[in-house]
Amino acid sequence: MRSTGTYVTSTTLGESVRAFVPNALLPSAPALSPESFVVPNREAELALARLAGVSGLVPSVDWLLYGAVRKEALLTSQIEGTQASLADLFDEEAGFAVSNSDDVEEVTNYLRAFRFVQGSLRDPAGLPVSVRLLCEAHRLLLDGVRGHNKQPGELRRSQNWIGGTRPGNAAFVPPPPERVPELLSDLERFIHAQPEGGLPPLVRIALVHAQFETIHPFLDGNGRIGRLLIAALMEHWALLNEPLLYLSGYLKQHQAEYYRRLSAIRTDGDWEGWIAFFLEGVAVAATEAERGIVAIASLVAADRRRLLAEPKATPASYRLFEMLPMMPRFSIERVRQSLNTTFPTATAAVKVLEELGIVTELTGQKKNRSYSYQTYIDLLTR
Ligand SMILES: Nc1ncnc2c1ncn2[C@@H]1O[C@H](COP(=O)(O)OP(=O)(O)OP(=O)(O)O)[C@@H](O)[C@H]1O
Numbered sequence: 001m002r003s004t005g006t007y008v009t010s011t012t013l014g015e016s017v018r019a020f021v022p023n024a025l026l027p028s029a030p031a032l033s034p035e036s037f038v039v040p041n042r043e044a045e046l047a048l049a050r051l052a053g054v055s056g057l058v059p060s061v062d063w064l065l066y067g068a069v070r071k072e073a074l075l076t077s078q079i080e081g082t083q084a085s086l087a088d089l090f091d092e093e094a095g096f097a098v099s100n101s102d103d104v105e106e107v108t109n110y111l112r113a114f115r116f117v118q119g120s121l122r123d124p125a126g127l128p129v130s131v132r133l134l135c136e137a138h139r140l141l142l143d144g145v146r147g148h149n150k151q152p153g154e155l156r157r158s159q160n161w162i163g164g165t166r167p168g169n170a171a172f173v174p175p176p177p178e179r180v181p182e183l184l185s186d187l188e189r190f191i192h193a194q195p196e197g198g199l200p201p202l203v204r205i206a207l208v209h210a211q212f213e214t215i216h217p218f219l220d221g222n223g224r225i226g227r228l229l230i231a232a233l234m235e236h237w238a239l240l241n242e243p244l245l246y247l248s249g250y251l252k253q254h255q256a257e258y259y260r261r262l263s264a265i266r267t268d269g270d271w272e273g274w275i276a277f278f279l280e281g282v283a284v285a286a287t288e289a290e291r292g293i294v295a296i297a298s299l300v301a302a303d304r305r306r307l308l309a310e311p312k313a314t315p316a317s318y319r320l321f322e323m324l325p326m327m328p329r330f331s332i333e334r335v336r337q338s339l340n341t342t343f344p345t346a347t348a349a350v351k352v353l354e355e356l357g358i359v360t361e362l363t364g365q366k367k368n369r370s371y372s373y374q375t376y377i378d379l380l381t382r
């Protein structure tokens, strides 16, 4: 059996535990066998290429990104246990009251962290993929109520453990804190090195994610930062130039296997099993995202045809309609501001769309009404 690391004795909470220190990438003795990944890698790359292509079905890729980026943010936060929904996120953006604002904050923090990383990597003068970049992302992720006592932005200084009630019965004890900086430097070096042996980029991303989770460099948020790194490297290594994929949906759906496969790298030396699971996940998630885009494109096209056939349609109602995919919940006031128009004009525009059944009013009240492009939200939530 391949060895993927060594055990060292570490102390935490007065207990002596065996902490796992992973070997630097690449897996060796034996090296990864290409037979284990060539076919699933080709399928995953094909699914990603199709996903990139299908975005041409809508007039603006921003529409699709609006939903996809929020969906990934939501799903990755749900793995952690957040209870927010997409509608909560849209409500918050619309300025409506949300009951679970801590949950929503967790999701919007992820969005901020993701945008920061994406912006840095797109900017030639920005931070490269690096420990510093990940620490800055972590600071944004754990900003606010829930994260403030989890050392946001800092590598951990204590021994942690995963699963179990105490270190002694943990499923996994990551490396001692003093080893974390050197292990992360190794990982950083691997990310920037010329790919050895023609290893495909998706396989390298699979290796990087698992290695990151095994190092578990932060007190909390390791899963979310590790998944953010997947999304960032997908773009950085030109697999998908816009973040249209929401892989966290697959990982959430297969959470037990996700954790089991990560553990098996350590316990059985099974890198191949993890890589196969990861590639399968990319292929499935990309195909799902592609179907979602086709469905959204048809919904919007059908609604647009109905609006075009409506004699009472106004210029403002057309402009409002084109905004809906990026503003699926709104008040009249939000419409007035977005269209930079008067209250009566905004009200009339909304009324046209409401009478066509494209948007629905949610409160049933006369004042402070809130509207929803509900069929679209339902498609995104599906
Ligand atoms: N047995 C394991 N071996 C290695 N890594 C694991 C194992 N079990 C879980 N993990 C990783 O640890 C993550 C959880 O760590 P942590 O709580 O720090 O992250 P999080 O972002 O707060 O939570 P979550 O990932 O649940 O959203 C998991 O998502 C997974 O990536």
Ligand SMILES: [Mg+2]
Pocket (backbone or CB within 6 Å): 080, 220, 221, 222
């Ligand atoms: Mg956590």
